[in-house]
Amino acid sequence: MFFSLIIPLYNRPEEIKELLSSLTRQTYKDFEVIIVEDGSTRPAKEVIKGFEGVLDVHYFEKRNEGQGFARNYGFERAQGSYFIVFDSDILVPEEYLAMVKEALDLQGWDAFGGPDAAHESFTPIQKAISYSMTSPFTTGGIRGNKKHVGQFHPRSFNMGISREVWEKTGGYKLSRRSEDIEFSIRMINAGFKVGLIPEAFVYHKRRTSLPQFFRQIYNFGKGRIDIAQIYPKELKPVHALPAVFTIGVIGVLVLNMVDMLLFGDAIFLHYLVWFGNIFLVSFIVLLLLHSTSETKSLKVGLLSVVTAFTQLMAYGFGFIGNYIDRVLLRKDTSC
CATH class of the missing domain: 3.90.550.10 (Spore Coat Polysaccharide Biosynthesis Protein SpsA; Chain A)
Structure with a gap:
């Protein structure tokens, strides 16, 4: 051959x-x-x-x-x-x-x-990006995994x-x-x-760099909507999870500010904020512990928290923005 x-x-x-x-x-x-x-x-x-x-x-x-x-x-x-x-x-x-x-x-x-992997010569930020792109807590670990969701592409x-x-x-x-x-x-x-x-x-x-990584993943999110315009059946609920995460993070931050302005007097809102904060802190700790264990580096573990949030929210913003443009407003934003 x-x-x-x-x-x-x-x-x-x-x-x-x-x-x-x-x-x-x-x-x-x-x-x-x-x-x-x-x-x-x-x-x-x-x-x-x-x-x-x-x-x-x-x-x-x-x-x-x-x-x-x-x-x-x-x-x-x-x-x-x-x-x-x-x-x-x-x-x-x-x-x-x-x-x-x-x-x-x-x-x-x-x-x-x-699949892909991180080489030992890579910088800490490159290793962190590699982790976030292959982690079970960000991509579901489906890249290079036989147990991926749906047909392998x-x-x-x-x-x-x-x-x-x-x-x-x-x-x-x-x-x-x-x-x-x-x-x-x-x-x-x-x-x-x-x-x-x-x-x-x-x-x-x-x-x-994080700005370069953000732009790349942002385009991935936009691209998923592009694909759905060609093959509607290829858009699965799992593809919307980063968008849900993005909305959730923004929602928790906004609710925290509102709760502080109200001095915690709105009891239901106060508990909602509390549960949101617990979720975010738990997710951060989970990422930190898992990445540190996988990469054998606390520095990479800390950076992985940043790259994971960058990845999920960049994809979410791209997905949401292009969904609004192409599906709701019927604009042609394909490239």
């Missing part, structure tokens, strides 16, 4: 260098690397040249259209029988391709997805498709924002065998 690794790139020359370095250590050698520079203002051409002769690497430049169409551009030029899509901000374990081949030989997946930071899937589906139809979920749903609806390879994980750096 010959793999084509497709990597869209936008203004990340430092990250692609780390990714390519990790690929030089793969134990399975039958693969090519296709890098598609998607209209970057900081191109990585010179970085890529440093890996010529070490990797079978091919570099292409195109105008900026978004990561979905950049991947399609790579598919069109790929020589492999199986395509694997990576984000540029990952590191790939040495046995990754070997484990993927073994799983494909055994299961015969037409398309697959794999591979995500583009770590997914693979057969050449047949590309040829029959035409690849990504959306350029940005939830483009991978739409593609996964379409593959499944077309009858392809899609599954999870839990062992095929990558180390995912994600966003390196």
